[in-house]
Amino acid sequence: MDTNRRNFLKVAGISTLAGLGGTAVVDRLVAGAGMAHATTGAGQGAEQAGAAKAGATRYGMVIDIKKFQMDPGLGEKAVKACHQIHNVPNFPEKRDEIKWIWMTNFENAFPEKPNLYQDEVTEKHQLPILCNHCDNPPCVRACPTKATFRSDDGIVGMDYHRCIGCRFCMAACPYGSRSFNWRDPRLFITNINKDYPARTRGVVEKCNFCVERVQIGKLPACVEAIIDSKALVFGNLNDPNSEIRKILKEKHTIQRNPSLGTLPSVFYIV
Amino acid sequence: MFEKALKGNNYYWMWLAFLGFFVAVAVVCYLRQYFYGLGLTGMTRDVSWGLYISQFTFLVGVAAGGVMLVLPYYIHNFKAFGRITILGEFLAIASLLMCMMFIMADLGQPLRGLNVLLYPTPNSMLFWDMCVLWGYLILNALCGWVILTAERKQIHPPKWIYFFVYLSIPFAFSIHTVTAMLYCGLPGRHFWLSAIIAPRFLASAFAAGPALIVVMALILKRVANFDAGKEAINKMVTIITYAAIANMFFVCLEFFVGFYSDIPGHKHTLQYLFFGLEHHGHVYNNLVPFMWGFIVLFFVGIALITIPYTRKQSDLWLGIGCASIFFAFWLDKGIGFVLGGFVPTPTEEIVEYYPTINELFITIGIWAAGFFILSVLYKIAIGVEHEIEA
Numbered sequence: 297m298d299t300n301r302r303n304f305l306k307v308a309g310i311s312t313l314a315g316l317g318g319t320a321v322v323d324r325l326v327a328g329a330g331m332a333h334a335t336t337g338a339g340q341g342a343e344q345a346g347a348a349k350a351g352a353t354r355y356g357m358v359i360d361i362k363k364f365q366m367d368p369g370l371g372e373k374a375v376k377a378c379h380q381i382h383n384v385p386n387f388p389e390k391r392d393e394i395k396w397i398w399m400t401n402f403e404n405a406f407p408e409k410p411n412l413y414q415d416e417v418t419e420k421h422q423l424p425i426l427c428n429h430c431d432n433p434p435c436v437r438a439c440p441t442k443a444t445f446r447s448d449d450g451i452v453g454m455d456y457h458r459c460i461g462c463r464f465c466m467a468a469c470p471y472g473s474r475s476f477n478w479r480d481p482r483l484f485i486t487n488i489n490k491d492y493p494a495r496t497r498g499v500v501e502k503c504n505f506c507v508e509r510v511q512i513g514k515l516p517a518c519v520e521a522i523i524d525s526k527a528l529v530f531g532n533l534n535d536p537n538s539e540i541r542k543i544l545k546e547k548h549t550i551q552r553n554p555s556l557g558t559l560p561s562v563f564y565i566v
Numbered sequence: 567m568f569e570k571a572l573k574g575n576n577y578y579w580m581w582l583a584f585l586g587f588f589v590a591v592a593v594v595c596y597l598r599q600y601f602y603g604l605g606l607t608g609m610t611r612d613v614s615w616g617l618y619i620s621q622f623t624f625l626v627g628v629a630a631g632g633v634m635l636v637l638p639y640y641i642h643n644f645k646a647f648g649r650i651t652i653l654g655e656f657l658a659i660a661s662l663l664m665c666m667m668f669i670m671a672d673l674g675q676p677l678r679g680l681n682v683l684l685y686p687t688p689n690s691m692l693f694w695d696m697c698v699l700w701g702y703l704i705l706n707a708l709c710g711w712v713i714l715t716a717e718r719k720q721i722h723p724p725k726w727i728y729f730f731v732y733l734s735i736p737f738a739f740s741i742h743t744v745t746a747m748l749y750c751g752l753p754g755r756h757f758w759l760s761a762i763i764a765p766r767f768l769a770s771a772f773a774a775g776p777a778l779i780v781v782m783a784l785i786l787k788r789v790a791n792f793d794a795g796k797e798a799i800n801k802m803v804t805i806i807t808y809a810a811i812a813n814m815f816f817v818c819l820e821f822f823v824g825f826y827s828d829i830p831g832h833k834h835t836l837q838y839l840f841f842g843l844e845h846h847g848h849v850y851n852n853l854v855p856f857m858w859g860f861i862v863l864f865f866v867g868i869a870l871i872t873i874p875y876t877r878k879q880s881d882l883w884l885g886i887g888c889a890s891i892f893f894a895f896w897l898d899k900g901i902g903f904v905l906g907g908f909v910p911t912p913t914e915e916i917v918e919y920y921p922t923i924n925e926l927f928i929t930i931g932i933w934a935a936g937f938f939i940l941s942v943l944y945k946i947a948i949g950v951e952h953e954i955e956a
Binding site for chain 2: 392403460476496553557
């Protein structure tokens with residue numbers, strides 16, 4: 297075998313190996329991206345978003361903005377229930393702030409839908425925002441320790457004991473849903489709930505869709521707190537016969553910044 | 567070889583004591599932060615990264631900049647860099663150690679840092695950043711030490727070391743590319759979501775890193791009787807000039823895309839950084855002076871290092887020129903880039919960041935620790951050079 301041929305074979309062999317290795321890495325990298333490419337248009341329905349990941353369960357929520365407008369007390373009730381049950385501290389200073397679900401203006405929740413001539417009701421009233429439990433969550437992609445993860449039921453959870461506090465997930469979340477424990481939160485929790493862990497300083501936290509309640513068949517705390525109003529509806533997006541899917545079929549809903557391809561599981565009836 | 571660092575004149579020890587003082591202050595400040603939490607910094611849930619991460623980002627660039635000496639010397643056989651490649655390699659070591667200290671200072675739970683290794687997560691860019699930063703640190707320590715030892719014995723370095731020298735070149739590019747990918751892959755942060763971030767990072771790194779080396783070389787010429795040589799300095803100035811202009815070109819492209827497309831999201835951060843951003847009747851502009859400082863210092867620096875009169879007239883002008891470029895790009899990347907990216911927030915609010923005194927002292931202390939390490943390493947390198955000459 298002459299030298300040229302030998303060299304050629306060597307190079308070809310090495311590049312094939314490199315190519316295989318390379319594709320493996322790329323596959324791994326885009327694995328988290330799922331089928332995001334299928335949905336780039338704004339305001340896609342549950343069918344499209346639900347199709348992204350197979351599986352029996354994908355929990356989601358529908359928020360009826362109109363009901364929060366008609367009864368301004370609802371929001372506060374839902375927020376209080378959540379923060380009480382999850383030991384979310386109440387800091388006197390805004391810079392330390394931690395929040396799981398909170399009321400905000402339409403323009404802050406949907407900055408990609410600006411309107412110079414916003415109707416008065418929308419302009420005056422607030423609506424709740426919380427973690428979107430994206431089907432394709434950027435925070436999970438960014439986390440270097442898998443301390444934040446997407447469960448099979450679609451809930452994006454947090455492991456407070458693994459989180460190293462790098463706050464990469466906070467930079468990655470395009471909805472501002474994540475908070476960090478800048479200082480020891482325990483001193484600022486009134487009425488501690490012993491059934492749910494309080495956090496330590498230096499870790500990130502956020503809404504967990506009440507995974508600890510959902511797993512034992514209860515509804516999330518915010519939903520339960522205002523259950524009579526039906527302003528918040530929680531359910532399985534992958535079940536075509538669920539209540540949430542019926543509502544999504546009947547009403548026009550929107551999601552927060554869907555053009556980013558994160559496939560939020562929280563829908564808003566405007 | 568390390569004994570070279572233990573013998574020095576009074577100025578050497580006074581310099582180390584001076585730096586040591588700031589390190590000691592930073593240790594106390596860090597202990598305060600450790601026991602209280604990161605609430606002692608100016609960071610909030612809206613601006614969740616501050617000075618620590620912005621310094622880290624800039625210093626990765628300084629570390630990568632050393633390759634601008636290694637590459638011409640080993641690939642293009644540019645002999646004039648022979649004496650100073652070690653300065654680049656040792657600068658990379660000191661910078662990377664600073665990077666790691668900044669990361670540790672920024673972690674909410676520093677004792678859990680090893681979780682990144684215990685639960686390796688290939689889809690996180692931070693995991694890859696850790697891999698390339700450690701890789702580049704080990705490569706530089708290995709290559710620098712082996713080649714310096716060989717030089718001291720006045721023999722050729724062992725052949726196997728060249729494998730690692732050549733490997734360190736793509737690693738230098740990779741550390742800053744992966745660091746850029748920490749930012750440019752995040753949806754919803756318009757300012758960072760730009761494919762030009764990695765090339766821009768590299769361009770500013772290849773200007774700032776060599777600029778610092780030139781300043782160091784000029785200082786060493788005065789205080790340590792170590793002459794890098796006119797040819798080497800001139801070539802480095804050429805590299806700095808082109809890299810600095812490339813960075814400014816990329817900045818202009820960002821402006822063009824933002825302002826010609828006129829898409830608000832693409833303009834907001836640039837407006838905030840350079841002109842102040844108006845929001846609900848209030849103008850937010852706390853970074854504006856830094857950004858114009860960046861522009862002014864760039865023009866001062868580029869003028870001083872390109873106009874033949876100032877470049878050749880005296881080392882002082884050249885040194886000021888290179889220092890201006892270094893500070894300009896520090897303002898650009900070490901202040902504006904990271905802090906600006908958080909404005910406005912994803913919920914279209916504006917929260918400004920002001921570092922606290924405690925945070926500032928930790929930051930200064932880590933820089934001091936880096937220069938401490940750098941001084942010791944340079945002392946060793948120059949000690950060896952003098953020994954050979956003697």
